[in-house]
């Protein structure tokens with residue numbers, strides 16, 4: 145029963161989209177289990193360049209079925225416009241299944257996300273303002289509206305009436321903005337019910353059947369482990385379990401069906417939004433790297449913060465997820481940089497620690513302890529064989545492996561599918 149988790153091992157934006165698109169050649173299913181349209185997965189293949197937010201990155205393979213699981217929060221307008229855009233570019237979207245248990249991001253969630261961020265003043269989280277956090281709050285508060293609720297209009301209307309009354313009290317009394325209109329929202333729900341209908345399924349049943357047939361599934365993580373609600377740099381995190389742990393509740397997936405967990409690391413680090421980032425660089429090197437790699441958010445367009453590879457955080461991520469194989473992406477971006485630094489410890493008040501602190505306040509005060517490695521002058525861009533890598537690049541990779549405690553089985557040397565070194569199969 146082979147399900148393979150594919151997990152962002154840093155703060156998101158590790159290049160998971162390309163890896164899923166590549167690996168999907170050997171899978172029958174690609175399934176999303178957490179997050180929402182805060183995610184932005186870029187895929188470049190022979191069909192063009194695509195930015196996906198909700199639709200799983202397996203969509204470009206005709207033999208692959210895609211699932212948006214119950215753990216995902218779904219903004220129906222975003223989902224429908226993504227389907228429309230893909231269809232307009234000739235991509236078949238018939239094999240996308242949306243869980244009837246997935247929670248909806250409602251218009252008031254998007255509004256509240258913006259208002260709450262504003263209210264945080266000079267200590268914002270830097271959310272994507274897509275309504276993801278407030279939708280998960282309602283889910284845990286048991287006041288969320290699920291995809292399946294759209295098909296029971298009278299019950300939906302009475303539940304919505306209660307929720308909207310509460311939201312309007314918040315909007316008008318706390319935030320002092322205009323209320324939302326119950327009828328408008330209900331009418332939008334009725335339109336969504338009709339438009340989403342071809343996609344809606346009890347997806348856990350589809351997945352259980354797929355497991356019975358021994359088909360291969362990729363459990364596509366969104367965001368990254370260091371943004372995980374429990375294990376990330378709380379409170380500067382997203383509102384879901386982005387590490388492998390989220391896959392079981394987010395899909396209704398049995399643990400013994402997980403055959404492996406693939407961790408995706410970028411050759412350096414980036415972070416969008418606020419929160420501690422020990423290896424952050426603010427000098428010219430960061431600007432150069434950002435421009436070369438075009439490190440701007442796929443979802444919000446924000447400039448990403450740039451830092452050297454943080455091996456303390458990487459080792460922590462390895463331990464949280466139990467990665468059975470690793471992928472290193474964007475190695476080519478480091479071509480020409482010399483020296484290249486790796487953070488191997490944190491200095492806190494004169495003491496060096498090599499564990500990842502649970503407190504963001506402490507992490508904020510840590511200064512990185514660096515090890516320097518020689519850069520490489522011969523480019524790695526586009527290389528497809530490990531033995532063609534410059535010696536210094538190979539040394540950098542093996543040093544990272546030693547520090548993380550796991551092996552890289554795939555190296556990405558460019559954005560296109562074929563700019564990939566496959567060292568060992570990731571799914572077997």
Ligand code: IMP
Nearest residue numbers: 156182183184270271272381382416417
């Ligand atoms: P939210 O998920 O929109 O609530 O944002 C919470 C934090 O997670 C913010 O720092 C966002 O910038 C960050 N975040 C959310 N989604 C992604 C992603 O897909 N990549 C990178 N950062 C993300």
